[in-house]
Amino acid sequence: MNETPVKQQNTGAYYGQAVASFGIAGAAVAIGIYRLDADGWVRAFLGVGVLYLTTSAFTLAKVIRDRQER
Numbered sequence: 903m904n905e906t907p908v909k910q911q912n913t914g915a916y917y918g919q920a921v922a923s924f925g926i927a928g929a930a931v932a933i934g935i936y937r938l939d940a941d942g943w944v945r946a947f948l949g950v951g952v953l954y955l956t957t958s959a960f961t962l963a964k965v966i967r968d969r970q971e972r
Contacts, residue, residue: 928956 935948 931952932949935945935952938945938948
């Protein structure tokens, strides 16, 4: 019996929810850092940390996806 793998596609609603969730989380962190009662260098340090964490998360997700596609 020949079984072909079924490629599952994400729905538009799932994609929209993921994009909205990412946007809301980013905005919440940005507002939190902006309103933080601290010096500018502390806010800048936290902002750079958030950017580094975000790019690392995207890289990790890509690496995991690439390993699963092998």
